[in-house]
Each structure stands twice: as structure tokens, then as C-alpha cells.
Amino acid sequence: MPSRVPDASHHKHLDFNSVKELPESHAWTSLLGDYPSGPDSCGVGSVPIIDLDDPNAQKLVGHACSTWGVFQVTNHGVKNSLLNSIEAAGKSLFSLPIQQKLKAARSPDGVSGYGVARISSFFPKLMWSEGFTIFGSPLEHARQLWPQDHNQFCHVIEEYEKVMQQLAGRLMWLMLGSLGITKEDIKWAGPKADFKGASAAIQLNSYPACPDPDRAMGLAAHTDSTLLTILHQNNTSGLQVLREGAGWVTVPPQPGTLVVNIGDLLHILSNGLYPSVLHRAMVNRTQHRLSIAYLYGPPTNVQISPLSKLVDPSHPPLYRPVTWTEYLGTKAKHFNKALSSVRLCIPLNGLVDVNDHNRVEVSWRQLPYIKMM
Numbered sequence: 001m002p003s004r005v006p007d008a009s010h011h012k013h014l015d016f017n018s019v020k021e022l023p024e025s026h027a028w029t030s031l032l033g034d035y036p037s038g039p040d041s042c043g044v045g046s047v048p049i050i051d052l053d054d055p056n057a058q059k060l061v062g063h064a065c066s067t068w069g070v071f072q073v074t075n076h077g078v079k080n081s082l083l084n085s086i087e088a089a090g091k092s093l094f095s096l097p098i099q100q101k102l103k104a105a106r107s108p109d110g111v112s113g114y115g116v117a118r119i120s121s122f123f124p125k126l127m128w129s130e131g132f133t134i135f136g137s138p139l140e141h142a143r144q145l146w147p148q149d150h151n152q153f154c155h156v157i158e159e160y161e162k163v164m165q166q167l168a169g170r171l172m173w174l175m176l177g178s179l180g181i182t183k184e185d186i187k188w189a190g191p192k193a194d195f196k197g198a199s200a201a202i203q204l205n206s207y208p209a210c211p212d213p214d215r216a217m218g219l220a221a222h223t224d225s226t227l228l229t230i231l232h233q234n235n236t237s238g239l240q241v242l243r244e245g246a247g248w249v250t251v252p253p254q255p256g257t258l259v260v261n262i263g264d265l266l267h268i269l270s271n272g273l274y275p276s277v278l279h280r281a282m283v284n285r286t287q288h289r290l291s292i293a294y295l296y297g298p299p300t301n302v303q304i305s306p307l308s309k310l311v312d313p314s315h316p317p318l319y320r321p322v323t324w325t326e327y328l329g330t331k332a333k334h335f336n337k338a339l340s341s342v343r344l345c346i347p348l349n350g351l352v353d354v355n356d357h358n359r360v361e362v363s364w365r366q367l368p369y370i371k372m373m
């Protein structure tokens with residue numbers, strides 16, 4: 001029997017270190033049935049890698065956003081030493097005894113803290129991972145985790161947030177600039193257009209080595225609710241993105257390279273020109289995988305809607321205005337149908353959001369746009 005944590009209210013929490021066999025609760029039967037597995041190197045290409053010092057970076061970013069919804073960046077200005085430090089902070093957290101980690105457990109209606117993937121409730125099986133979310137100050141939880149010495153952890157998180165905020169702002173302008181959007185078009189970017197009022201969460205993800213990786217799921221397929229997400233993964237692969245017509249494509253870790261993916265709010269802001277990408281994390285038989293996601297969004301109460309420059313009579317707004325706070329609530333309720341739930345009309349080609357399994361089929365094609373009820 002796998003060793004579950006004795007506290008009944010935390011029945012979902014597994015002590016991964018003591019498990020020798022995949023428990024039924026974590027055995028996913030139809031892992032490969034959802035979409036075909038991508039032929040990683042057979043014609044579909046791989047996720048673009050963009051050098052941010054390249055004079056063509058804006059164009060390359062725009063192309064990657066409209067075709068893949070994800071890309072990797074080099075020369076991003078984040079020091080390797082900081083990436084190593086945040087990785088070490090994550091390792092130190094997840095290697096604490098489970099009872100200690102549970103002292104910083106995420107409360108049922110809370111955002112921050114330790115716990116299983118919050119999307120678990122949408123699936124019949126549990127995921128082979130544990131996570132720690134930081135939204136706001138990590139101080140209280142860090143004190144519970146390391147009563148003697150929480151400063152080191154808090155210091156690294158603070159530094160990481162500062163550096164990532166800058167990089168996220170820079171990426172936003174590369175992405176938006178490529179659509180012809182200028183600083184005057186986004187008032188909430190602030191007087192210096194540096195997105196200082198933006199909000200963000202840090203998600204530390206741990207995927208322990210798994211005795212039966214072909215039947216386990218690290219983090220099930222989802223899109224992020226963000227404008228964009230910047231991901232650092234350790235040297236173990238596991239991240240896959242869904243590419244139309246190609247299936248799941250692995251994003252191999254490259255030292256010092258960060259993965260950037262489009263989230264649902266940028267999908268909305270760009271009126272569907274930059275699609276949020278469906279992605280998931282697989283697990284490994286022998287190696288522990290760690291990833292750190294910087295989930296970047298607008299100020300929580302700003303209404304996000306398709307930018308007026310991207311709207312005209314033949315390109316009506318595809319989504320209604322929504323704040324990040326409201327959208328996170330919608331996501332928590334409707335998960336992968338959240339984007340469709342704020343949709344106003346369906347485009348000519350009949351294709352709606354890629355992550356919506358209830359998508360409307362091509363018989364609706366005759367009309368240029370169909371208003372949703």
C-alpha cells in the first residue's frame with residue numbers, strides 16, 4: 001500500500017518517496033487516447049528558439065505567437081545563478097517531510113500554498129506532482145515551512161519576481177509590437193508603459209521520479225489563464241505542447257533557456273490572433289523534474305477585451321471584457337471551457353478554441369460570424 005498521509009482531510013497527498021508502485025488513484029488509463037503523440041522531429045518542426053538580442057526579435061516573436069503560441073528565449077537577461085537559486089529553493093521545499101509541507105497547505109478557497117494540482121478536481125485520477133503557489137508575500141508560508149530560517153527562500157523569491165516582471169514587460173511589448181500595438185493603446189501599462197501594476201503568481205512544480213511513467217500524468221493538459229507564462233525547467237524533459245495537426249510536441253530543456261507561452265488573456269486581448277497553447281507535463285522513471293512558472297497577468301481588476309486596433313467590421317470582437325479575477329473564477333469552475341464561456345461569436349472557419357472539446361463543427365461555416373447566445 002502506498003503511504004498516504006494520515007490526516008484524512010489530506011487524503012490526496014501522497015508521500016512520493018515511499019511509493020514503489022503506481023497506485024490505482026494515480027493510474028491514467030487512456031493517456032495517449034486524447035490527441036496523437038507528436039513526431040518530435042518529423043517535419044512539424046520544434047518550438048522556436050528566439051535570441052532576444054536578435055534585431056529581428058519582434059518579428060520572430062510575433063510569428064512564434066501566431067503559429068505555436070509558445071517559444072523559447074535566449075539572451076533574456078536572467079542570470080544563470082538566479083535560475084540555479086530558484087531551482088535550489090524549490091528542491092529544498094519539496095524535499096521537506098510531507099507533514100512539514102502540509103503546514104503550508106493551500107486552503108480550499110485559497111491561491112497560495114502547497115498542494116496537489118488545483119485542476120485535479122476535473123479529473124478522475126490524481127496527478128504525479130506536487131506544487132507550491134506564491135501570490136503576494138510568501139512570508140507566512142515560508143515561516144511555517146522553515147521556522148528557523150525562512151529568509152533565504154523569501155529573498156530568492158523576491159529577486160526572481162523582480163527580474164521576471166521586467167522580462168515579462170519586455171516580452172509583452174515584443175508580442176504586442178508585432179501586432180502594431182503601441183504604448184498609447186494600453187493605458188493599464190502605466191505612465192512609463194512598463195506594466196508596473198501587473199500581477200503575477202509563481203508556481204513551483206515538482207514531478208518526482210515515477211515507477212510507471214507511461215501510465216502517469218504530471219500535470220494534465222491545460223492552458224494558463226495568464227497574459228503570458230515564463231517557465232524555467234530543470235534538466236529533465238516533460239513539458240509538451242499541443243500543435244494543431246501534429247499532436248504533442250516536447251519542449252526539450254536547454255540550459256539557460258526560458259519557455260514563454262501565451263495564456264488565455266493574451267488570446268482575448270489579441271482577439272484570437274495569438275492563441276493560448278494547450279500544454280501538459282509528463283513524468284520520468286528515474287529523474288525528478290522541477291519547473292518554475294511565472295504566471296503573468298494584468299492588474300487584477302482591469303477589464304481585458306480585444307484591443308480596438310484589432311477589431312473592425314470584418315473582425316468583430318470575439319470575447320467579452322473580463323478581469324483577471326473574474327477569469328480565474330471562471331477557470332476554476334469551467335476549466336478548459338473557460339475561454340469559450342467568454343466568447344461572443346464564432347469565426348468564419350468554424351474553429352473555436354482548441355482546448356474546448358465541445359467545439360462547434362464546420363456546418364456553421366456558411367456565415368462569416370455567428371453570435372453566441
Ligand SMILES: C=C1C[C@]23C[C@@]1(O)CC[C@H]2[C@@]12CCC[C@@](C)(C(=O)O1)[C@H]2[C@@H]3C(=O)O
Binds near residue numbers: 111331
Ligand atoms: C494565477 C493563477 C494561475 C493559475 C491559478 C493561479 O491562481 C495560481 C496557479 C496557476 C496554475 C498553475 C498550474 C496550472 C493552472 C491551470 C493551475 O491549476 O494553477 C494555473 C492557473 C491558471 O493559469 O489558470
Ligand SMILES: O=C(O)CCC(=O)C(=O)O
Binds near residue numbers: 205
Ligand atoms: O512543469 C511544466 O513543464 C508545466 C507547468 C505548467 O504548465 C504550469 O505551472 O502552468
Ligand SMILES: [Fe+2]
Binds near residue numbers: 222223224229279
Ligand atoms: Fe501551465
